[in-house]
Amino acid sequence: MPTRTHQAAPSRGAVATGLARGLHRPWLLVVPALTLVLTAVSLWAAGSAGSTELNDPGGLVRWGLPLAESILNLSMAVVMGSLLFATCLLPRFAVDAAGRRRRQPASEGAATPERGQRAEYPPFTAALNLGAVAALTWTIAALCTLVLSYADISGTPPSADQTFTSQLLSFMQNIPAGQIQTTLVVVGAVVTTLIFGVRSLTGLLLTLGLSFVGIVAMALGGHSSGGDDHMGAVNSLGLHLLGVCLWFGGLLVLAYLSRQLGGPDAGTGTVPQKRRGTETAQTRRVPMAVAVLRRYSAVALAGFILVSVSGVLNAAVRVHGWHDLTSTYGLLIVVKAALTVLLGLAGAVHRLWLIPRVESGETSAFRGIWQVIAAELIIFAGISAAAVTLSRTAPPVNEDLATDASPARIITWYDAPPEPQGALWFTTWRPDWFWVAVALFAAWAYVWAFIRVRRGGGRWNPLRLASWLVGLACLTVATSGSLAVYARVLFSVHMMEHMSLTMIIPIFLVLGAPVTLLLQALEPRQDGTRGPREWILRFLHSTFSKVVTHPIFVGVNFAASLIVFYFTPLFGVALRYHVGHEFMMVHFLITGYLFALVLIGIDPIPHRPTYPFRIVMLIATLGYHAFVGIAIMSSDTLLQASWYGNLGLEWAAPAIEDQQRGGAFMWALGEIPTMVVAVIVAVQWSRSDRRLAERLDRKADRDGDAELEAYNEMLERMQERGGR
Structure with missing residues (x-):
């Protein structure tokens, strides 16, 4: 048998074959290195790291702080990308071609190989x-960013003496910028602990949610309270960071796992089969690399849309006007936008050409x-280098609070709106981009599911x-119209917004039945991963769902929220803090x-109460709302007097x-x-009784009303025994 000789000529083909399998992990170190180099170059070109004449902290702080921020941004993105892959894109356990979980060889002392533990999927472990x-x-x-940020703000170089340490602790506890940086440290430490110790998918998903707190903190720290649109800037920046972290972080994780996913032992995954006409939903098996690429492609598309739109906003x-784009800040925006377009x-190219091939x-x-x-x-x-340089460059629009700012501007972050009358109720807008x-x-997801169900022959x-x-x-x-604008300065409009979120809007949303529609539109995955459908079902059958949807919990939560919110300091937190304001609206909407x-x-849902019990819940709720409303009407004590009592609105009635x-x-x-809900419950009750009667009639037609005959015979026997 002839032996094969080694040929040196086709090295290019060998390189191509190796590249087709994926990227070598050591080459990925080029990304952080290049990010740091480009950050230093952009800082030098923009002059954002130059020395200052007053309170210059030194070159270590001026250059070290933005470089530490670059590493922080990159590491946060990788954390979120790895958790996204582990919870939604990769199976936890290895599966064979039929979708069954593989098992490791039996450990020493095991009686049979079946007693071996389930084998964890190598890319999952690597992620x-x-x-x-x-x-x-x-x-x-x-x-490092915390220490250098304090040194930069105070204008003192970092040191280990007691004065610097005590002032740093005060900065962490009392200054908003220090509190934000401290939050990032704490969240990072907790996420680190959880990733090392948690392996359940639900726990990892909660860890991913916890990591988003870092995004919230960075968004709050990225804008001055004196800007023209504080809430718009914070929310758009938060959405921007979310898109970048999932997009960029996911791309890094995908490159890191590329050789494992393209290897011979990667296994297969399932992807939805395209529906034609009235065909039923089907899935087909493809190499795992293809399945992961398709799933990440959807994440990348959503990230691109989120980053692009939020970046413009x-x-x-x-930036006010095209002329501001010629400034250093504006040029950095142009560079960042051009790279995003690329x-x-x-x-x-991925989505339309390479993946289909x-x-x-x-x-x-x-x-x-x-x-x-x-x-x-x-x-x-x-892009990362440009973003860090932007954060270190002063924008062309002054964001400091004016010395002659009105009380409304100081308290609410916005100038007082005009008196609400006539068309202003319809033309006044302040978009809350979140x-x-x-x-x-939500509209896109529902319309997509609706079209998919109808095209598949469903109704x-x-x-x-x-x-x-x-x-x-x-x-x-x-949340973005006149109710949101005037709710910041008038308690009466705030109550209108509250009742809309908790009593009116939920009726329309619930009647849409989004969960039922999504479960019909989404195909189940058969490769061990959890997609949207699997996570929805997991939540529906969880203990948490059984608790929060239990009729008693729902009724108590709905009623008690009024007292807990309006007659405790939570109302003040919701008014004064951006996160508190958003949490208030989320809570009202979910409760309703x-x-x-x-x-x-x-x-x-796990618990569906009977119709009589629903009527009782409605009556109790109606009475409780009336009780709280009358209590507020008759009260002579102003709620949150430091807020509503100091706005100085000339056109408004006394607070x-x-x-x-x-x-x-x-x-x-x-x-x-x-x-309205009572009428809907009555209609549903009537329809339920009619369906039950029709079902009993059909059963009687099938068996000759055997149940009624048996009942009559029982009565006759009882009568005979009584006569004897």
């Missing part, structure tokens, strides 16, 4: 290992995929689609949604009168939706 290292880096970088707050084009069987197209990914990582390094994004995403009432869209439109008005879901929803008017609104607006 979490990468996330653990990145989380540790996050913690260290955040700690955030820049509009800081990334969008690269993503289009791989799905059709051209495995050679993997080489192009990894080449484009390598180019994307280089572009992302440039809720706008929520409404747009779905268009009135439910209309109800869902009307609810989202009302949500947008309540759960209440309406238990009473009139058709979506599956105590406006508060009493708000109590009246609470009473009236609480009764109308309650009566």
Whole structure:
């Protein structure tokens, strides 16, 4: 048998074959190195790291702080990307071609191989290992950023003496910038601990949610309270950071796992089969690399849209007019936007050309995929450098609070609006980009599911689609329209916004039955991963769902929230802090949604009360709302007097009168939706009884009314025994 001789000529083919399998992990170190180099170059070009004449902290701080921020940003993105892959894109356990979980060889002392533990999927393990290292880096970088930030603000070089240490502790405890940096350190440390110790998918998903607290902290620290649109800037920056972290972090994790996913032992995954006509939903098996690429492609597309739109919105707050784009800050925005467009084009090449080629069987197209990914990582390094330099560069628009600012501007972050009358109720807008994004995403998801179900031959009432869209439109008005603007300065309008979120909007959303529609539209995965459908079902069957949807919990939560919120310091927290304000609206909406879901929803929940019990809940709620509303109407004590009593609105009624008017609104607006829900419950009760009667009639027709005959015979026997 002849032996093969080694040929040196086809080295190019060997390189191509190796590249087709994925990227070598050592080469990924080029990304952070290039990010640091480009950050230093951009800082030098923009002059953002130059020395200052007054309180110069030194070159170590001026250059070390932005470089530490670059490492912090990169490590946060990798952590979130690795957790995203572990919870949604990769299986936890290895599966065979049939979708069954593989088992490791039996350990020593095991009687049979079946007693061996389930084998953890190697890319899953690798993703979490990468996330653990990145989380540790996050913690260290955040700690360095904390120390250097204080040195930069105070104008003193870092030192180990007692004076610097005590002032640093005061900075961490009392100064908002220090509190934000401390939050990043704490969140990084907790996430690090959880990634090392947690392996359940639910725990990892909660860890991913906890890591988002870092995004919130960075968004709050990225804008001055004296800007023209504080809430718009914070929310758009938060959405921007979320898109970048999931997009860039996911891309880094994908490149890190590329050789494992393209290896011979990677296994297979499932992807949805395209529906044609009235075909039923099906899935097909493809190489795991293809399945992961398709899933990440959807994440990348969402990230690109989020980053692009939020970036434009955030820049509009800081740049007033095209002439500001010629400034250093404006030029950095232009560079960042151009690089983002290049990334969008690269993503289009992936989605429209390379991935379809791989799905059709051209495995050679993997080489192009990894080449484009390598180019994307280089572009992302440039974007990261530009972002850090932007954070160190003064915008052309002054964001400091004016010395002659009005009381309303000082308290609420905005100038006082004009007196609400006539058309102003319809033309006054202040977009809350968080809720706008929520409404747009919810509308897109529902319409997508509706079209998918209808094309697959399923049936779905268009009135439910209309109800869902009307609810989202009302949500947008309540959070971004005149109600949101005047709720900041008038308690009566705040109460109108509250009642809309908790009593009116949930009725429309619940009647849309989004969970039932999504479960019909989404195909189940059969490769051990958890997609949206699997996570929805997991939540529906969880202990948490059983508790929060229990009728008693829902009723108590709905009623007690009024007392706990308005008659405790929580009301002040919601007014004064951005996070508190958003949490208030989220809480009101979810509380009302759960209440309406238990009473009139058709979506599956663990506990569905009987119709008589629903009527009792409604009566009790109506009475409780009336009681609280009357209590506020008759009160002579002003709630949050330091807020509503100091706004100085010339056109407004006295604050105590406006508060009493708000109590009246609470009473009236609480009764109308309650009566609407009562009518819906009565209609559903009637239909349920009619369906039960029809079912019994059909059963009687099938068996000759055997149940009634048996009952009559029993009565006759009892009568005979009684006669004897």
